[in-house]
Amino acid sequence: MNFSSKILEEAVNQVSQLPGIGKRTALRLVLHLMRQPANQTDVLSQALTNMRHDLKFCKNCHNVSDVDICEICASHNRDKTIVCVVEDIRDVMAIENTSQYRGLYHVLGGKISPMDGIGPQDLNIKSLIQRIQNDGVQELIFALSPTIEGDTTNFYIFKQLNGLEVNTSTIARGIAVGDELEFADEVTLGRSILHRVPYENSLKN
Amino acid sequence: MNFSSKILEEAVNQVSQLPGIGKRTALRLVLHLMRQPANQTDVLSQALTNMRHDLKFCKNCHNVSDVDICEICASHNRDKTIVCVVEDIRDVMAIENTSQYRGLYHVLGGKISPMDGIGPQDLNIKSLIQRIQNDGVQELIFALSPTIEGDTTNFYIFKQLNGLEVNTSTIARGIAVGDELEFADEVTLGRSILHRVPYENSLKN
Incomplete structure (x- = not known):
């Protein structure tokens, strides 16, 4: 120009x-x-x-915050025994918007991606392990995007948990609410059948 | 959020x-x-x-400039008897990119649009008339977008020229180079037939 x-x-x-x-x-x-x-x-x-x-990052969960410890970590109304592992702060905002989750978060700051030169040492994984060792965490929820990088990161963290007493779970993969079955990709549809839930459970929400 | x-x-x-x-x-x-x-x-x-x-605007043509008189107005290689009237500085850049025009510009700063509350007094029309009266301008080229507002603005300026010795022209409307005839809208296609040019002229470029 x-x-x-x-x-x-x-x-x-x-x-x-x-x-x-x-x-x-x-x-x-x-x-x-x-x-x-x-x-x-x-x-x-x-x-x-x-x-x-x-702008600062929470010293506990690495979420953005104007103070040292973010509102979520400092709140007395949150269940401190559950930690949800997410990629970045947008995911925290997305999950908070659902009002369905009352535990804490841990923001990794990315996913393991050798193609982009991002290894485990570039992510907030060490501090996650320390939290599990010291803070009485009982359940870890993996909420990364279901991509190869996301799955790799989940698996890496899972391996690091060896010997620690903590349950792990991942968010449910399946057909989105309101979506047409015929347009779903086959992997998602296949998993949604494998991981079907009792009908009574689906009535709860 | x-x-x-x-x-x-x-x-x-x-x-x-x-x-x-x-x-x-x-x-x-x-x-x-x-x-x-x-x-x-x-x-x-x-x-x-x-x-x-x-950022300043050229005192002569209202194009953006870092100095009082912009490069185009100050150049000795430009034909100062021709002035091309455009809506904003993006149009100046677009025409300059063609390298086909060696005259000067006049940036109106918008189009007459009663719906948006823009009247003739909000545009650089007064200074255009002054340029024509004082600077020996012989041809005025209207290069506004072919919309109702553009046509209104052209006509308003044309009326203001009453009594001044200056030729006026508008840029050619027609089928774009490379476009398929069958997909052209009928107004454009109709005008392109009405305003046909001698075949020898079309060979010049």
């Missing part, structure tokens, strides 16, 4: 570094900001800078 | 003010920045702030 201004070009280049945003979209966003009061851009810049420098 | 951090929530809220970016996308962008070096966020924030405060 042929910019008539270096300042504009720099702004567009920086915005287009964000994932999923190309040069054209970046230009559209930047021109939108130009049409808004200068104040909006200042608040946006400040919010991003604050976020990047002041 | 249920944020465990006010700082994160503020950043996501600000980013989601941008057009076409919802809360989920904003969260994805913000978490991406968290995974990058802090430096990247600082540079992005700084570029946006600089852009909003330091």
